[in-house]
Amino acid sequence: MTNQPDPARFRDITDWVFDLDNTLYPHHSNLFSQIDVKMTAYVSELLQLPRDEARALQKELYLQYGTTLNGLMERHGIDPDDFLQKVHDIDYSWVAPHPELGEEIRKLPGRKFIFTNGDRNHAERTARQLGILDHFDDIFDIVAAGLVPKPARETYDKFSALHRVAGPQAAMFEDLARNLAVPKALGMTTVLIVPKNFEPTFSEIWERDPDDADDVDYVTDDLAGFLRTINGQNG
Known part of the structure; x- marks a missing residue:
């Protein structure tokens, strides 16, 4: 195409x-799916939410604030460096x-x-x-x-x-x-x-x-x- x-x-x-x-x-590398899972885990741990509720909130923050990070900073005052380090702790060999x-x-x-x-x-x-x-x-x-x-x-x-x-x-x-x-x-x-x-x-x-x-x-x-x-x- x-x-x-x-x-x-x-x-x-x-x-x-x-x-x-x-x-x-390429999209099919699916690298971002690892980051996505890490973000859900971060939200779950931060707010003590079950995974499905954490994921729903993660997507809500993304849509409202442009990134999950931006939303967590606005609503919960998180340390952006801590967030970025944890969610990017992934396996790059997928690419x-x-x-x-x-x-x-x-x-x-x-x-x-x-x-x-x-x-x-x-x-x-x-x-x-x-x-x-x-x-x-x-x-x-x-x-x-x-x-x-x-x-x-x-x-x-x-x-x-x-x-x-x-x-x-x-x-x-x-x-x-x-x-x-x-x-x-x-x-x-x-x-x-x-x-x-x-x-x-x-x-x-x-x-x-x-x-x-x-x-x-x-x-x-x-x-x-x-x-x-x-x-x-x-x-």
């Missing part, structure tokens, strides 16, 4: 911005190295960034497991964002100001369409990454964003192939 890149849309791009989870590694993706990222002209609602350590470990870490200029994580998650406008503004990223010269790759609304408004070219053989029936469908379709310029289930097409045009 790909609508092919238009050469004219990417010819002047000098800043390439990538989400991490379910974007730089398969992807040298082809690394090569295509390396070839892109200009700067490359990871922009994630996770923390830097998680991003570094994931990108290192993929074999792509060395191709990025920087990682903008939830701590750099002042613990304010995407899709908040202030977080994109903070990222853009820090790295002097101008919208029309930037492209953003994301697995959640709602996180592309602000980049689109800023003039960025937006690319939505969907799972292979995407069917809108998989669990947690509430995370999909049909109302944000106008904010998406391109859709692909093959990031490496999409970048290969761009690099062929740039070459």
